[in-house]
Amino acid sequence: MTSHLMTQRLNIIGGGMAGCEAAWQAAQLGVPVTIHEMRPKVETFAHQTGDLGEMVCSNSFRSDDDEQNAVGLVHWEMRVSNSLIMTTADKHRIPAGGALAVDREPYAKSITAAINAHPLIQVSYEEITSLPDDGQWIVATGPLTSGALAEAIQGETGAEALAFFDAIAPILYADSIDMTRAWMQSRYDKGDTEDERTAYLNCPMTKIQYEAFIDALLSADKTDFKPGEKAGYFDGCLPIEVMAERGRETLRFGPMKPVGLTNAHEPDNKPYAVVQLRRDNALGTLFNIVGFQTKMKYGAQKDVLRMIPGLEAAEFARLGGIHRNSFINSPTLLNAQMQLISKPNIRFAGQITGVEGYVESAAMGMVAGRMAAAEILGRELPPPGPDTGCGALITHITGGAVAKTFQPMNVNFGLFPPIDTVKGGRKRRKERYKAYTDRAKESFADWLAM
Numbered sequence: 001m002t003s004h005l006m007t008q009r010l011n012i013i014g015g016g017m018a019g020c021e022a023a024w025q026a027a028q029l030g031v032p033v034t035i036h037e038m039r040p041k042v043e044t045f046a047h048q049t050g051d052l053g054e055m056v057c058s059n060s061f062r063s064d065d066d067e068q069n070a071v072g073l074v075h076w077e078m079r080v081s082n083s084l085i086m087t088t089a090d091k092h093r094i095p096a097g098g099a100l101a102v103d104r105e106p107y108a109k110s111i112t113a114a115i116n117a118h119p120l121i122q123v124s125y126e127e128i129t130s131l132p133d134d135g136q137w138i139v140a141t142g143p144l145t146s147g148a149l150a151e152a153i154q155g156e157t158g159a160e161a162l163a164f165f166d167a168i169a170p171i172l173y174a175d176s177i178d179m180t181r182a183w184m185q186s187r188y189d190k191g192d193t194e195d196e197r198t199a200y201l202n203c204p205m206t207k208i209q210y211e212a213f214i215d216a217l218l219s220a221d222k223t224d225f226k227p228g229e230k231a232g233y234f235d236g237c238l239p240i241e242v243m244a245e246r247g248r249e250t251l252r253f254g255p256m257k258p259v260g261l262t263n264a265h266e267p268d269n270k271p272y273a274v275v276q277l278r279r280d281n282a283l284g285t286l287f288n289i290v291g292f293q294t295k296m297k298y299g300a301q302k303d304v305l306r307m308i309p310g311l312e313a314a315e316f317a318r319l320g321g322i323h324r325n326s327f328i329n330s331p332t333l334l335n336a337q338m339q340l341i342s343k344p345n346i347r348f349a350g351q352i353t354g355v356e357g358y359v360e361s362a363a364m365g366m367v368a369g370r371m372a373a374a375e376i377l378g379r380e381l382p383p384p385g386p387d388t389g390c391g392a393l394i395t396h397i398t399g400g401a402v403a404k405t406f407q408p409m410n411v412n413f414g415l416f417p418p419i420d421t422v423k424g425g426r427k428r429r430k431e432r433y434k435a436y437t438d439r440a441k442e443s444f445a446d447w448l449a450m
Contacts, residue, residue, distance in 0.1 A: 008376045009034060010369075012138045013128045013149070015052040017085050017358055018350025018365030019140035020111055024084035025369035027120040031376050035115065038127040038146060048318075052123070053085070053111030054104075057168050057237075059280050059288065061089055061100040061359050066441075068433045070411045074363050074389035075100065076437075077444045081370075084114055085362040094282050095195035097186025103282035131156050131346055136376055138368050140350040142361070143325030150326055156343060157333050164408065166325045167239040167293030170301060171318040172311070174285050177201065177277075181310035183264035187276075200278055201287055203310040204263050204271035210252065213307050217244045220300035223322050234356055234408045239295045239322070255291025275308050286317055294320035327354045329406050330397040336383050337375075338368050338394065347372055353397050356408035363390045363411075364397075381450060387436075388444040392416050416440070 015037030040050030063069040066076035092107040129148035184198040191197040256273040277287040349368035350361040374381035384391035392415040
C-alpha cells in the first residue's frame with residue numbers, strides 16, 4: 001500500500017451508482033474516501049429508501065452481450081475493473097432474456113453493506129450545498145441534484161444547467177395478473193436457460209384493443225408542468241403518452257412491438273401489439289411494465305393500464321411518475337480528466353455529466369474515481385481510449401458532442417472511431433460490432449495496466 005502518500009482524502013458528493021463506484025475504485029487503490037449523501041435526511045421525488053446505489057427507474061442494466069452490444073461491452077470493461085456495481089449486479093441477477101436485470105432491494109442493500117464495510121470508505125449523511133475550493137472532489141449527484149447545489153454549479157459555470165424530464169414505469173403485483181390471457185416468453189426465445197427464455201410476461205392486444213388503448217392514453221389526465229418548465233424529454237425514456245402523441249403506430253413499433261413472440265394460448269393468432277412485463281425481484285412477485293414510463297395522473301394510470309388484456313385486475317406496488325433531471329453542458333465545462341475547467345479540484349461523474357443509464361453513469365464514476373485516485377497518488381491517469389466503451393462516452397461528453405445541441409446519450413457504437421478494414425452496412429453489422437468489441441477489450445486492458 002501507499003499509506004505514506006495518504007495526505008489527501010477524496011470526497012464524493014452523491015451515494016448513487018456513480019458515487020459508490022467512484023468511491024470503491026479509489027479505495028481499492030488505497031485512497032481514503034468520504035461519500036457525502038443527503039438521503040435520507042433530504043428526500044427526493046424518486047427515491048424510496050436511504051440505501052446507497054438505489055435503482056429509481058428500471059431494474060435492468062440492459063444487454064449483457066459484450067460482443068455485439070455497446071452497453072454489454074461496458075459491462076465487460078467494468079467487470080475487469082473489479083466494479084462494485086457489476087459484481088453486486090451479478091450477485092443479485094434475475095432472469096431477463098439476455099439482459100442483466102437485478103432484484104433491486106437486496107441489490108441496493110448489498111451495495112450499502114459493501115461500502116460501509118470497506119475500511120477506507122466513510123459515509124457522511126448531510127447535504128453539500130456549495131462547490132468546495134479545496135481538496136479533491138467528485139460531484140456524482142445524478143439527475144436529482146439538490147436545488148442548493150444546482151444553484152452553486154450554475155453560479156460557478158455561468159451557465160444554466162440543462163434539464164429534461166424522466167418518467168418512471170409502474171410496478172405491479174404478479175398475483176394480480178391474469179395468466180389465462182398472458183404468457184411467459186422472451187422475445188425470439190432469447191436466453192441460454194429456460195428461465196431466460198421465459199423471463200418476460202406478455203399481454204397481447206388485438207387491433208381494436210390497441211386503438212382503444214391509444215385513445216385512452218391520449219385523453220388521460222397528465223401531470224402538469226410547473227411554470228417555466230419545458231418538456232425536453234430524453235428520447236430513450238419517453239412517456240408512453242408522448243410516444244402515442246407522435247403517431248398512433250409509434251408504440252407498436254416501440255415497447256409494444258409484437259415481433260418475436262407467439263401467444264401460448266392462441267399460437268395461430270398473431271397479436272397486433274404486445275405489452276411486456278419484466279420481473280422486478282428475485283421472488284417473481286413484482287413485475288414492471290417494460291418501456292411504460294408515464295406522466296399520467298395516478299387515477300388515470302390505473303384506468304388506462306387495466307385496459308391491457310391480463311391486467312384488468314392489476315394491483316400496483318408503485319405507480320409511474322415524472323421528475324426533473326438536470327445535467328451540465330459537459331463539452332463546454334469539463335476537460336478530458338472530467339475536471340471542471342474553472343475549478344479543477346472538482347470532477348463530475350455519472351448522469352449529471354450527460355450520460356444516460358445506470359451502466360453509463362456507473363462507468364463514468366469508475367473512471368473518475370480512478371483518475372482522482374491517481375492524482376492524489378502523485379500521477380496522472382489518462383482517460384481510456386476513445387475506442388473503448390468508457391472512453392467513447394468520455395470523449396463524447398468532454399468535446400465529442402456539439403455543445404449547442406448537447407443531450408443525454410446512451411453508449412452506442414456510433415460513438416466509436418470506425419474501423420477501416422470492416423465494411424459498413426446492415427449485412428456486415430455483426431462482423432463490425434465484433435471488431436469494435438475486440439479492439440475495445442484490448443485497448444481497455446492496456447489502460448488498466450497503466
